[in-house]
Amino acid sequence: MFRLRRFRFPPRLFAGRDRGRGAPKAQDALPLDMTRLPVSLLSIFAFVLLWAVAAAIAGAPNTLPTPWTVARLTLAELVSGELLFHLSATLARTVAAFVIAMAVGSAIGLWLGTDKRADAWGDPWLVGLLNLPALVTIVLCYIWIGLTEVAAIAAVAINKIPLVATQMREGARALDPALRDMGRVFGMSRVARLRHVVLPQLAPHLAASGRTGIALIWKIVLVVEFLGRSNGVGFMIHQYFQLFDVARVLVYAISFVAVMLAVEMMLLQPWERHATRWRRP
Amino acid sequence: MGTPRDPVAAAMRVEVARKAWGEAVILRDIALEIGPRESVALLGPSGIGKSTLLRIIAGLDEGFEGRVTGAGRIAMAFQEPTLLPWRSVRDNLTLTTECTTDEADTLLRAVGLPEAAPRFPNTLSLGQARRVSLARAFAMRPDTLLLDEPFASLDRDAAGRMQALLLDLLCEHPARLLLVTHDPMEAARLATRVLTLDGTPATMRHERLFDDPPATRSDAQIAHLAAEL
Numbered sequence: 001m002f003r004l005r006r007f008r009f010p011p012r013l014f015a016g017r018d019r020g021r022g023a024p025k026a027q028d029a030l031p032l033d034m035t036r037l038p039v040s041l042l043s044i045f046a047f048v049l050l051w052a053v054a055a056a057i058a059g060a061p062n063t064l065p066t067p068w069t070v071a072r073l074t075l076a077e078l079v080s081g082e083l084l085f086h087l088s089a090t091l092a093r094t095v096a097a098f099v100i101a102m103a104v105g106s107a108i109g110l111w112l113g114t115d116k117r118a119d120a121w122g123d124p125w126l127v128g129l130l131n132l133p134a135l136v137t138i139v140l141c142y143i144w145i146g147l148t149e150v151a152a153i154a155a156v157a158i159n160k161i162p163l164v165a166t167q168m169r170e171g172a173r174a175l176d177p178a179l180r181d182m183g184r185v186f187g188m189s190r191v192a193r194l195r196h197v198v199l200p201q202l203a204p205h206l207a208a209s210g211r212t213g214i215a216l217i218w219k220i221v222l223v224v225e226f227l228g229r230s231n232g233v234g235f236m237i238h239q240y241f242q243l244f245d246v247a248r249v250l251v252y253a254i255s256f257v258a259v260m261l262a263v264e265m266m267l268l269q270p271w272e273r274h275a276t277r278w279r280r281p
Numbered sequence: 282m283g284t285p286r287d288p289v290a291a292a293m294r295v296e297v298a299r300k301a302w303g304e305a306v307i308l309r310d311i312a313l314e315i316g317p318r319e320s321v322a323l324l325g326p327s328g329i330g331k332s333t334l335l336r337i338i339a340g341l342d343e344g345f346e347g348r349v350t351g352a353g354r355i356a357m358a359f360q361e362p363t364l365l366p367w368r369s370v371r372d373n374l375t376l377t378t379e380c381t382t383d384e385a386d387t388l389l390r391a392v393g394l395p396e397a398a399p400r401f402p403n404t405l406s407l408g409q410a411r412r413v414s415l416a417r418a419f420a421m422r423p424d425t426l427l428l429d430e431p432f433a434s435l436d437r438d439a440a441g442r443m444q445a446l447l448l449d450l451l452c453e454h455p456a457r458l459l460l461v462t463h464d465p466m467e468a469a470r471l472a473t474r475v476l477t478l479d480g481t482p483a484t485m486r487h488e489r490l491f492d493d494p495p496a497t498r499s500d501a502q503i504a505h506l507a508a509e510l
Contacts, residue, residue, distance in 0.1 A: 182363045185339050185355060186377045186421060196376050200367040278367045278401040 065247040074251045082236075083255060089232040090225065090256060093149075094218045097156035101213060104157070105164025106206070110198070112165065113172020126169075129162040134220050142228050152224045159220050164209045171205030203275040210268055218260055292316050293425055293457060295338055297347040299482075300330070306482040307333055308345070313476070313485070317424065320451070320458040320495060322468035324510060325478035331461040332360075334478070335429050338459065353424025353457075356417075358431045362410035364402040370413050371398040380420040388416040391453075392446060408439040415447065419454050426456045432467060444470050448496045469506035471495050477510075 048067050055066040077083035112119040112126070138155040145151035175198060183193040199206075225234025233252045240248040293315045300308040307330040315321050325331050336342040338349050339357050356378075364373045374385035389398050392412040394405075402410055411431060418426055428447075432440040444467065451458060462468055468475045473495060479486040489510060498506070 178359065178361060178363050179365065181336075181339075181341050182357075182359065182377070184341060185357045185427075186417075188377060192376065196365060196368060200365070203367075275367075278403065 061247075062244070063246060065250065069247055070250045070254065073247050074255060077248075077251055083251070086231055086233050086236050086252065087255060087259060089229075090218070090221055090234065091259060093153055093156065093221045093224070093232065094214070094260075096153045097160065097217050097221065098210075098213055100153065100157040101160035101164055101217065102206075102210065105161040105209070106168045106202075108161065109165040109168025109170075110172045110202075113169040114175070119169070126162050126165060129158075130166065132159075134159045134223060138220075138224050138227055147228045149229075152221075152229055155224055156217055156220045160213055160217055163216070164213060167205050167209040167212075168202060171202040175201055200275070203272075207268070207272040207275065211264065214260060214263060214268070218256065222256075291351045291353065293338075293349070293351045293353075295334075295347075295349050297334065297337060297345055299347070300333060300337065300342075300345040308484075309482040310484055311347075315425075315457055315459060315474075317457050318455055320460070320471055320473045322460045322462055322472035322475045323478060324462060324465065324468050324475055325483065327463055329478050330483040331463075331478055332429055335427050335459065335461050338425075339427055354421065355425045355427060356419070356421035356423035356456075357427040358411075358414045358418045358429065360430045360433055362402070362407070362414040364410060364413060364417075366402050368401075369399050370394070370402060370405070373402065373413060374417050374420045377417055378420040380422075385416075385420060388420050389413070391419075391450060392416045408435055408443070411435065411443060412446065415443070415450070419450050422454065423456050426451075426458050428458065428460045430462055431460075432462075432464075440467075447471065452496065465507040465510040466503060468510060469503045470498065475510055 052067050055061075055064045058064045061069065074083065108122070112122045134155075137158050141151040141155035141158070145154060179197050179201070180193075183197045188197070221232070222234035222237065225232035226238045229235050233256045236252045237249050240246075240252070293313075295311065295313040295315075297308050297311040299306060299310075311334065323331050323334065333342065335357075337345050337347075338352060339355055340349075364370070365376070368376060370389065371382065371385050374380055374388065375382055380388075386395065386398060389395050392415060394409055394412055394416075397405060397409065397413065402413065405413065415431065418428075431447075432443055435443065448471065458471070460467070460471055469491075473491055475487075475489040475491070476485055477487040477489075478484070491506065493502075
C-alpha cells in the first residue's frame with residue numbers, strides 16, 4: 001500500500017543551501033526520531049493486543065471484529081485496488097483543502113495580526129466562523145455550489161481557515177519589530193522580507209496549525225464524502241455502515257489513519273525539524 | 282533612497298522642525314548637514330532622542346515635521362546585532378543586502394570572521410555578532426552609514442578593536458558616517474565632527490569640529506579630545 005521508501009529522504013528536498021555549508025548537524029537528516037521508534041512500535045502493538053482481547057471477550061465478530069479479520073480484509077481490499085482508489089480520492093481532497101486553508105488562513109492571520117484596524121473589523125467574523133459547525137458549512141456549500149468537488153473542498157477549507165487565521169494572527173502579533181526595521185532599512189523587497197524575515201518567525205505557528213489542520217481536515221473530508229460524494233473513504237464508510245459491516249468500516253478508517261500518521265511523521269515532523277534547526281546549538 | 286545623484290558632491294540634509302510622541306515633544310528645530318565623507322558623532326544622554334533622530338534619517342519613522350534629503354543608499358547597524366537567526370552568517374549578508382557570496386566572504390574576512398560564514402548567528406558571541414552586523418552594513422555599499430550605539434555592552438578591549446575595524450573599513454569603503462553614542466571617547470576616536478543633543482525637547486546644543494582624520498589620532502589625543510566634549 002503505502003510505499004515507505006518513497007518518503008524516506010524528504011528532508012534533503014528541504015535541506016536548502018545551508019546544508020552544503022556544514023551548518024546543521026547530521027541528526028537533521030533523519031526523517032524519523034529513531035530513539036522513540038521502539039517505544040512507538042511497542043505502544044501500537046499494545047493497542048492491537050488490547051483490541052484482540054476485547055474482541056475475544058465480546059465474542060461478537062459483527063460488532064467488534066478481531067484485528068486479524070480486519071487485517072485480512074485490508075489485504076483483500078488492497079489487492080482488489082478498491083482501498084488505494086478511495087484512499088487516494090480522500091487524500092487528494094485532504095491535500096487540496098489543506099493547501100487552500102493554510103494559504104488563505106495564513107494570509108488572513110498575517111493581515112489581522114499586523115493591522116489593528118483590520119483586526120478590529122475582522123475579529124467578529126473570525127469568532128463567528130470559528131463557531132460555525134462543520135456540518136452547517138458542508139450542507140450550505142452543497143446547496144449553494146452543488147454536489148461537486150469544488151463544494152466539497154470549499155466546505156472543508158472554510159472550516160479550517162478561521163483556525164489557521166487565529167493561530168497565524170498570534171504569530172504575526174509576536175513578530176520582532178527590530179527585524180522588521182532591519183529589513184526596511186536594508187531595502188529588502190517585500191517578497192524577500194516575507195520569505196527570510198517573516199515566515200521563519202511564523203514557522204512554529206505554521207507547524208502547529210499544519211498539525212492540527214491535518215488532524216481536523218481529514219475528519220471533515222470524511223463527513224463531506226459521507227454526505228455527498230461517490231468515492232473516498234467517507235463514501236465507503238457510508239456504504240458499509242448501511243450494510244452494518246463494521247470490519248470494512250474499520251479497514252477504511254484505520255488505513256486512512258495510517259496514511260495521515262505517515263504524512264505527519266515523514267513530512268511534517270522532518271520539515272519542522274529542518275525549520276527549527278538553527279535553534280539547536 | 283536610490284535617486285540618481287553625484288555621491289561626492291551631495292550633502293545629506295536633515296531638518297526636523299518637530300517630532301512628538303503623543304503630547305511629548307522629543308525633538309525640535311534640528312537642522313543638520315553632513316558631507317559625503319564626514320564622520321559625525323551624535324552625543325547626548327540616554328533617552329534624549331538620538332535614536333529617534335537616527336530612525337527618522339533611516340526612514341523608519343515618518344511621523345515628524347521636516348525632511349531628510351541626500352542620504353543616498355543607507356545602511357544601519359543597530360544597538361542589537363539584529364541578525365536573522367535562522368539564516369547562516371553568510372546568508373545574513375547576501376539575503377539582506379543582495380551582495381554576492383564573494384563580497385560577503387571578503388567582508389567577513391575583513392571583520393575577522395571568515396570561519397563563521399556557514400554558521401548560524403546563535404553560535405556567535407555578542408562581539409562577533411556585532412562585527413557581522415557591521416560587515417552587513419558595509420555589504421550594502423552605503424552612501425550613509427548609521428550606527429546606533431554599536432559598541433554598547435562590549436568590554437573595553439572588544440569595543441576598541443571594533444572601533445579600529447570600523448576606521449579600517451571606512452578607509453576601504455568610504456561613506457558618510459553618523460554615529461549615535463553616549464560615550465565621548467567613542468566620539469573622539471571616530472568622528473570628524475561631534476554634535477551634542479540636549480534639553481527638553483532636544484535640540485542641537487554644541488558642535489565641535491576636529492581637524493585631523495580620526496585614523497591618525499593617538500590614544501593620548503583621543504583622551505584629550507574626549508575630555509573637551
